[in-house]
Amino acid sequence: MPVQFAAKRLGKELNKIQNGLPPGIELISADNLEEWLLDIRVLDNNPLYLNDTYRLKFRFGQSYPIEPPEVVFVKQADRPIPIHPHIYSNGIICLDLLGQQGWSPVQSVESVCMSLQSMLTGNTKNERPPGDEEFVRANKQRPKDIEFYYHDNTV
């Protein structure tokens, strides 16, 4: 019986992660092959994110890596949601990389973390996405079901 596609791939990724991650990325938990937690920090001196660490939650479907994982920031006492014009205050990230269109199976947990790191690093706007409050209040959908409109090519 062949090992499931997703499980096999995630096993390999985990193996690699345990052998080391790029600076500023840390594995917090990977107790199963469905949900992992990772911490990321912004490495330069961007004042928006100085001295803060952010927690990311990855959820993997059975079709990973053909389908993208669900990636959100999660809020905890010492883990705020980073301020960014494409990150809603409930942790949902609007990034084409994580959508059906922008995702590619060659991406990995590590590469997603690095992309988010650089997305934060490059940001200078101290603001939430337009309509953040409304979205956070009204949204009942899972990130993968939300139809984002990717308009900003500067990220």
Place this chain on the structure above:
Amino acid sequence: MDVFGDDAFNVPDSTDWLGTPLACLMPVEQAFRCHVCKDFYDSPMLTSCNHTFCSLCIRRCLSVDSKCPLCRATDQESKLRGNWALREAVEAFKNSRKVLLEFARTPPTIQAILPDQAGPSSPSKRKATELEGPKEEDPETKRPRRSTRSTRARAAELTAAILQEEQDTTPSADPDYVDQPPDDGLVACPICLTRMKEQQVDRHLDTSCPGSPQAASKRRPIPAQTSQPSTFPSFNSRLTSQTSIANQNQKPPERLPALAYSMLRDTALRKKLSELGLSTHGSRQLLEKRHKEWITLWNANCDSSRPKKRSELLRDLDEWERTVGNPGTAAGGGGGQQGLGLVARAQATGAQIKDKEFDGKAWATRYGGSFGDLIKQARKGIKRQTLDGNGEKADTKGEGGDGKEDITPAELPTLQAREGESSAAPTPMDIVPPSSPPRLGKVDDAGAEHDGQAHGKDAIAEDTAMGEQVIPGTPDKERWETSQQPPIPGDD
């Protein structure tokens, strides 16, 4: 959580080389691994943009969106070409990997010791000598090799003898070996290889050369075709009993064409599926997905140098159907007992609820009103509900009473609270026991997208037939209820 087996973690990886003196082999190994599955290339295929992926990986990717995963160039499955040189390279690397890694992990100080200086019992010595060549006897080794007894002198002698023997015998031993031209003063036509006088060649080429090597020119040179699989294992179980000679002559399996599903009616699609020997159960969407996956599996298998049997592919398809295809359902074709049970249940209760990705909160919000009504109804009396279902008499002794227990109204808020706390959706593995008739009705009313009545009957019939699951009041039953019941908003 079964997927979290040891296998998933104890995997060979390119990072194995790190920390050894052969760390430079890490990028080498990475180059032999597919970017999609991160495993060694299995039947590597070249895309039009010159990227390489496993056959199955790239076919899956292209069937989702027709773009190369690496460069996003548009591509089609039919344009994929096998990368045979890489296939050989990967095979060779895989075969040598274990020995290389062992060698790399042996402390270098011990390796440096000359073979004749180390004690005979030292295991590291064995390794060192093994790598140097067949000089020491080693009864444990599994590799068949020509070894001599203990003295190096004898080893050298014998090695020389073997080499000599090989030199003597090889050319004539191998019929495919490039022949030495016979010393007859003639030359061979470069095309048909007929031997003739040198001055005749031009005229022969212009007039009488038949254009291809003739049988008369015995033992023409044949290039060694190492990459050509010598046999194609039979694809059809009906043919497996035939002799290996028949298999050798058998043509490689043909790739299946993609279908334009939008052009096919349901009946035509079902016909196609049954022609392929696949299950024709399920919704239109599932039929299409099943057909597509089968084509992917089949065509990828055609690219393999060691194709699997059809029965193995059917098993793969069944597994796919239980996980990726439609979590909670399973193909009838080739599906085991578990498969059948799952089909029945999923149709009865709506596969989406069991989906791991199922968003309980959103579901609860959407159907909050219906749930509220249903709870009220349930409080008024479950008995009536049980009896007015169509044909739900199939529900045999014990089941009815059990059903009552299961949806005791007082229990519902508790379940809902539990679900609400941990928004974790139920995993398919947790869902084992049968669907009970009262709930069938409820879920249907709540708006699950299927015609529950007919399937409801089937479900019960099949569950009953399966026996194992109709035992009332098992702990599993409880678990099923817990995980199956969609959360209900506290608006009641």
